[in-house]
Amino acid sequence: MRIRNKKKVSNYVNYKVSGIAKKALIPAGKTIDLPFLTNLNQILNIKDFNLGFLEVVKEEVNIKASKVETNKKKTEDALDKVKKEVKDYTDNKDNK
Numbered sequence: 271m272r273i274r275n276k277k278k279v280s281n282y283v284n285y286k287v288s289g290i291a292k293k294a295l296i297p298a299g300k301t302i303d304l305p306f307l308t309n310l311n312q313i314l315n316i317k318d319f320n321l322g323f324l325e326v327v328k329e330e331v332n333i334k335a336s337k338v339e340t341n342k343k344k345t346e347d348a349l350d351k352v353k354k355e356v357k358d359y360t361d362n363k364d365n366k
Contacts, residue, residue, distance in 0.1 A: 272327040284314040
């Protein structure tokens with residue numbers, strides 16, 4: 271999970287991983303990646319998020335990449351379908 275510090279001073283994120291409390295220092299205005307933090311329920315100082323000092327950064331890059339792949343796949347599927355119909359039509363025309 272990526273977390274951004276919106277304050278002008280450094281701030282800590284306190285969270286739990288496997289029942290063990292951890293903390294990470296985020297410099298002022300910077301974003302850090304915490305791979306072991308997967309759920310907002312793991313965060314101990316959720317009040318900093320509610321007050322707007324910290325925020326979770328959404329990963330838009332992965333979403334856009336998956337949309338491009340699905341659109342590309344749909345286009346390929348439609349093209350394959352048209353090619354198959356043309357082939358079937360030409361094969362049936364030759365048989366007559």
